[in-house]
Amino acid sequence: MFxxxxxxxxxxxxxxxxxxxxxxxxxxxxxxxKTSILLYLQDRLKVAGRPVYYxxxxxxxxxxxxxxxxxxxxxxxxxxxxxxxxxxxxxxxxIQYLENPSSFLKLMADHHKNIKLIVSGSSSFAIKSKFKDxxxxxxxxxxxxxxxxxxxxSFKKIPPPPESAGEMTAPGLxxxxxxxxxxxxxxxxxxxILTDSIEAKEKYLQQIIDTYVRKDIGxxxxxxxxxxxxxxxxxxxxxxxxxxxxxxxSSTCAIAKQTVEKYLFILENTYILKxxxxxxxxxxxxxxxxxxxxxxxxxxxQMLWLKSLQSELMGNxxxxxxxxxxxxxxxxxxxxxxxxxxxxxxxxxxxxxxSVLPIEVKMNFGQFxxxxxxxxxxxxxxxxxxxxxxxxxxxxQFATYPWWIS
Numbered sequence: 001m002f003x004x005x006x007x008x009x010x011x012x013x014x015x016x017x018x019x020x021x022x023x024x025x026x027x028x029x030x031x032x033x034k035t036s037i038l039l040y041l042q043d044r045l046k047v048a049g050r051p052v053y054y055x056x057x058x059x060x061x062x063x064x065x066x067x068x069x070x071x072x073x074x075x076x077x078x079x080x081x082x083x084x085x086x087x088x089x090x091x092x093x094x095i096q097y098l099e100n101p102s103s104f105l106k107l108m109a110d111h112h113k114n115i116k117l118i119v120s121g122s123s124s125f126a127i128k129s130k131f132k133d134x135x136x137x138x139x140x141x142x143x144x145x146x147x148x149x150x151x152x153x154s155f156k157k158i159p160p161p162p163e164s165a166g167e168m169t170a171p172g173l174x175x176x177x178x179x180x181x182x183x184x185x186x187x188x189x190x191x192x193i194l195t196d197s198i199e200a201k202e203k204y205l206q207q208i209i210d211t212y213v214r215k216d217i218g219x220x221x222x223x224x225x226x227x228x229x230x231x232x233x234x235x236x237x238x239x240x241x242x243x244x245x246x247x248x249x250s251s252t253c254a255i256a257k258q259t260v261e262k263y264l265f266i267l268e269n270t271y272i273l274k275x276x277x278x279x280x281x282x283x284x285x286x287x288x289x290x291x292x293x294x295x296x297x298x299x300x301x302q303m304l305w306l307k308s309l310q311s312e313l314m315g316n317x318x319x320x321x322x323x324x325x326x327x328x329x330x331x332x333x334x335x336x337x338x339x340x341x342x343x344x345x346x347x348x349x350x351x352x353x354x355s356v357l358p359i360e361v362k363m364n365f366g367q368f369x370x371x372x373x374x375x376x377x378x379x380x381x382x383x384x385x386x387x388x389x390x391x392x393x394x395x396x397q398f399a400t401y402p403w404w405i406s
Contacts, residue, residue, distance in 0.1 A: 028144030029271040034120040052089040095119040109138040146188035184321035187299025237304035279336035279349035344372040365392040
């Protein structure tokens with residue numbers, strides 16, 4: 001830890017590319033900790049005696065400088081005392097503010113390989129919409145999400161859980177359950193986790209909604225009727241964990257179907273929500289089934305839907321939280337759901353290298369109906385599943401708590 005900046009799990013992945021010629025690009029929503037990651041890297045590189053320079057393009061002076069092109073940037077580095085002919089780490093925050101970020105990165109990657117660029121952007125959509133030149137083979141991309149439960153514990157200076165429940169005392173397990181409920185209720189934004197007051201948590205979450213979700217994303221989406229857009233956000237949040245019905249949402253919000261689809265595309269690419277596809281080994285079948293809606297942050301979800309954080313954990317909030325943790329621990333592209341025509345359903349199907357893992361989420365272990373999971377196991381010749389819950393007894397070898405899904 002440097003200057004009270006916590007180490008994020010993704011740092012270990014970024015480390016593998018610090019000495020390559022690739023431009024490292026961090027994508028993610030506002031306030032999830034991209035700047036803290038850059039500052040952590042800056043401090044650690046300085047401690048190691050490596051030349052490193054940080055620029056925040058929200059400062060108009062630096063945006064104007066980089067808009068002039070690589071030549072002016074190299075000149076600026078020399079003026080700051082850097083040997084621009086040797087290895088220099090340049091950390092650039094909010095790269096999407098440049099007029100033509102792809103041209104700048106391409107020229108730097110092709111002609112100034114000694115300058116190691118690590119850049120961040122507030123959304124993949126904002127960056128991609130400005131990337132006019134191909135950067136294939138020049139960049140390595142990392143998606144930065146809000147905190148996982150493991151990181152949540154680290155931020156609270158609590159040791160990670162042991163490998164299994166059998167290694168824990170009953171009071172220790174109860175404490176972990178209580179902490180996970182807190183994580184699920186309030187979400188994983190770093191500032192929210194480090195704030196004790198519920199009133200302050202709500203205020204900070206509302207600020208993220210007002211400045212990022214409604215303003216920044218609204219601007220990207222070209223929203224004309226903010227009232228209808230706000231209604232759409234409320235409806236989508238209320239349906240986290242449910243099947244998407246675009247036609248129904250269009251009617252409820254009085255927004256054209258094509259416009260709803262456009263907004264959904266942008267909300268996905270700005271890390272607010274994810275449309276989770278159904279699992280099927282028949283690709284054609286998969287493409288013609290409705291996705292499910294899941295928000296990445298259960299705190300944002302509740303503030304949009306209920307206008308306040310709740311004191312009791314609801315089933316769809318728990319399910320949203322489990323989805324969010326799966327997306328961070330594995331990959332959002334490996335998370336599916338499963339549902340048959342006769343409504344047998346499994347909450348999540350996690351695709352793994354050699355197989356898939358069905359995961360059912362229940363508030364109480366005793367609510368579990370094994371029939372859909374057993375049907376799925378027989379159909380796909382599998383032997384394992386995970387039943388995830390928080391209340392009651394986790395009986396059987398496949399019943400577990402959210403932080404032990406594997």
